[in-house]
Amino acid sequence: MAKSDGGFNLFDAEERVLAEANALRESLAESAPDIRNGVESLTESYRRSVREQRRLVKVSDRLQNQLASVNQELARRKAEAEEALARLREAQETLVQAEKLASLGALVGGVAHEINTPVGIALSCASHLADSTAQMRALFEADDIGVEDFERYMETASDTSQLILANCERAAALIRSFKQVAVDRTSSERRRFDLAAYIGETLASLSPRVRQAGHKVTITCPPGLEVDGYPGALSQVLTNFVMNTIVHGYDPGQSGTLSITVDEPVAGQIRLVYADDGCGIADAHKNRIFDPFFTTRRGAGGTGLGLHIVYNLATGPLEGSLAVDSATGHGTRFTLTFPRQASGGTPPEI
Ligand SMILES: Nc1ncnc2c1ncn2[C@@H]1O[C@H](COP(=O)(O)OP(=O)(O)OP(=O)(O)O)[C@@H](O)[C@H]1O
Ligand SMILES: [Mg+2]
Numbered sequence: 001m002a003k004s005d006g007g008f009n010l011f012d013a014e015e016r017v018l019a020e021a022n023a024l025r026e027s028l029a030e031s032a033p034d035i036r037n038g039v040e041s042l043t044e045s046y047r048r049s050v051r052e053q054r055r056l057v058k059v060s061d062r063l064q065n066q067l068a069s070v071n072q073e074l075a076r077r078k079a080e081a082e083e084a085l086a087r088l089r090e091a092q093e094t095l096v097q098a099e100k101l102a103s104l105g106a107l108v109g110g111v112a113h114e115i116n117t118p119v120g121i122a123l124s125c126a127s128h129l130a131d132s133t134a135q136m137r138a139l140f141e142a143d144d145i146g147v148e149d150f151e152r153y154m155e156t157a158s159d160t161s162q163l164i165l166a167n168c169e170r171a172a173a174l175i176r177s178f179k180q181v182a183v184d185r186t187s188s189e190r191r192r193f194d195l196a197a198y199i200g201e202t203l204a205s206l207s208p209r210v211r212q213a214g215h216k217v218t219i220t221c222p223p224g225l226e227v228d229g230y231p232g233a234l235s236q237v238l239t240n241f242v243m244n245t246i247v248h249g250y251d252p253g254q255s256g257t258l259s260i261t262v263d264e265p266v267a268g269q270i271r272l273v274y275a276d277d278g279c280g281i282a283d284a285h286k287n288r289i290f291d292p293f294f295t296t297r298r299g300a301g302g303t304g305l306g307l308h309i310v311y312n313l314a315t316g317p318l319e320g321s322l323a324v325d326s327a328t329g330h331g332t333r334f335t336l337t338f339p340r341q342a343s344g345g346t347p348p349e350i
Contacts, residue, residue, distance in 0.1 A: 011050065011053075011054060014046075014050045014053075017046070018043065018046065018047060018050070021039060021042070021043040021046065022043065024039055025039045025040055025043065106292065107178075107292050110292055110293040111174075111178050113293075114174055114293065114303065115171055115174050115175070118167035118168070118170040118171040118174070119167070119171055121163060121167045122163070122164045122167040122168050122171070125160040125161075125163045125164045125167070126160070126164055128156070128160055129156065129157060129160040129161065129164075132153055132156045132157070132160075133153075133157075135153075136149070136150075136153045174303060177303055177305045177306075177309070178305070189230070189231075189232060190228070190229060190230050190342060191228075191231065192226055192227070192228045193226070193227055193229075193231045194224065194225070194226055194227075195221055195225045195226070195227045195262060195270070196219070196221035196222065196223050196224070196225060196262070198227075198231050198234065198235070199219055199221055199234075199238065199260055199262070200219060202234075202235040202238045202239065203217055203219065203238070203242070203260070206238075206239060206242050206243075209242075209243070209246055210242065210246065210258070213246050213250070213255060214255035215245070215246070215250075215255050215256055215257065215258055215276075216255075216256075216257045216258070217257070217258045217259070217260075218257065218258075218259045218260070219259075219260045220259070220260070220261045220262065221260070221261075221262035222262065222263070222264070225262065225264070225270075225340075226340075227270065227340050227341075228340065228341045228342060229317070229318060229319075229338070229339075229340075229341070229342040230317040230318060230342065233313040233316075233317040233318050234313075234318065236309070236310070236313055237310050237313050237314060237318075237336065238260070238274070240306045240307065240309065240310045241274045241310070241334060242258060243306070244306060244307070244332075245258055245276040245278060245332070247297065247301075247302070248278070248279070248296065248297070249276045249278025249279060249331075249332065250278045250279065251279070254278075256276055256277045256278050256331075257276070257277055258274075258275070258276050259273075259274070259275050259276075260272065260273070260274050261273045261275075264340070268339060268340050268341065269337060269338075269339060269340065270320075270337065270338055270339070270340050271335060271336070271337050272335070272336045272337075272338075273333060273334070273335050273336075274333070274334045274336070275331060275332065275333040275334075276331050276332055277331040278331055278332060279328065279329060280326045280327050280328045280329055280330045280331055280332055281324070281326040281327075281328070281332055282328050283327070283328070286324060286326060289307050289324065290307050290308055290310075290311040290322075290324075291304075291308065292304065292305055292308040293305065293308075294307075294308075310322065314336055314338070317342075318336070318338040318342075319338060319339055319342055319343060320336060320337050320338025320339065321336075321337050321338075322334060322335070322336050322337075323335045
């Protein structure tokens, strides 16, 4: 509005100039026809120029109006896009929660399924033992126990109690591993530690098992590399890798080389590569090994929770990522990447 006011003021002034030019032309009427004609043609050009200016001002006004409405439209679309993004984020959050719940559901289902077998066996053994004991008591009260009855009872008692014990132990071991699935920051202590020294200590604690199986271990880690994070989580990860190599990597009697290589490809990012040169993991299994309860040794002591726990540790307390690279007959390689400094408060000095 202010602009077009300015325009009219401008044109008022021009109108005045035109009026003055007309007056001048009139006053020059007869006396100087040449000058009069000159003034007239100048006035005419000026008038044309004023017309042209007016037209340009109108065009500019129109363009400005159009620009304003385009801007309005843009602002509206931006608001719409922002709202859509917010809705998308909400939906994503809901999906993540749903996914977590679904995997929790699967885990709970798996726990129930896994624990059902040992608890079921222990239960039926206990009830068998209770029946036999009741029979013995009846015989005892009737003062009618023969040596054979007693021997049979002793055998039953010893067999069933052994089975009860073994199955309760299995159930307890399962419960211990289930508890580890729910790894979180608070479950392990954060501190600064020397990575090479810590890997050395962890492997030393595993060396009786490694040596027994006849494997060789090589560790390559820059000396003095200090990490601020969760050493407990790291040692659990390494222990699972090594135990898996021992249990799954080689045929009985066969041995190989386990290697741990650490570097810092990008400042602040640690890359730990654990590899063995064993039988490798079949393609069909590779994308299931991190699932809870996936094991190729079901019934032979495998629960299938080891790598699931490792994955949770890698992406949870260690704030990193984990990838597997393996092929049948070509060994197994896990690459764990994690920040040298965990986020959050600064831990105490070592
Ligand atoms: N180094 C390896 N070489 C060959 N196969 C492996 C190796 N590591 C893991 N696997 C395969 O991945 C599967 C899943 O491993 P994971 O540690 O989760 O379970 P598990 O060792 O079978 O049981 P758990 O660790 O609970 O006792 C194993 O059953 C095995 O088939
Ligand atoms: Mg395992």
